[in-house]
Amino acid sequence: MSRPFLLHVSIAVIVALATLLFVQLRNASGAAQPFDSVSAGHRLAAAWCSECHSIEAIAAEATLEPPAFVAIANRTSTTALSLKVFLGTSHRNMPNLIIAPNEADDLVNYILSLKRN
Ligand code: HEC
Numbered sequence: 001m002s003r004p005f006l007l008h009v010s011i012a013v014i015v016a017l018a019t020l021l022f023v024q025l026r027n028a029s030g031a032a033q034p035f036d037s038v039s040a041g042h043r044l045a046a047a048w049c050s051e052c053h054s055i056e057a058i059a060a061e062a063t064l065e066p067p068a069f070v071a072i073a074n075r076t077s078t079t080a081l082s083l084k085v086f087l088g089t090s091h092r093n094m095p096n097l098i099i100a101p102n103e104a105d106d107l108v109n110y111i112l113s114l115k116r117n
Pocket of ligand 1: 049
């Protein structure tokens with residue numbers, strides 16, 4: 001076997017390994033996304049929702065109206081879809097916040113992260 005041939009093979013192997021590594025890194029960051037989304041949702045909730053809602057995992061006070069996020073999260077009827085639909089329509093008593101779809105996802109992921117089971 002000639003040296004140039006071996007050189008080509010090793011370059012091909014290096015490129016293949018680099019591609020694999022790249023794909024794995026992308027997957028790793030994809031897997032990390034829900035956590036980032038939950039913390040982004042927490043920041044959004046603190047800025048936009050905490051004025052009315054109790055937003056933490058342990059509700060400061062048990063108010064029924066507006067319901068604490070932890071109470072909303074733990075209702076059996078609450079799903080990602082039901083929350084998204086609610087956030088897409090307007091709150092009765094809430095000044096109409098314009099929530100971008102990715103921000104709604106973050107808020108929904110945050111609220112659902114308060115589910116206890
Ligand atoms: C100005 C006060 C106010 C703010 C700010 C506010 N809410 Fe509300 N929210 C309410 C009230 C009052 C209710 C209950 C009545 C209703 O459904 O409109 C409610 C209900 C909800 C519900 C539905 C609960 C159910 O019974 O199904 C969700 C989900 C919710 N809010 C999420 C949010 C999120 C997320 C934010 C921040 C982006 C937010 N709210 C900001 C006052 C507020």
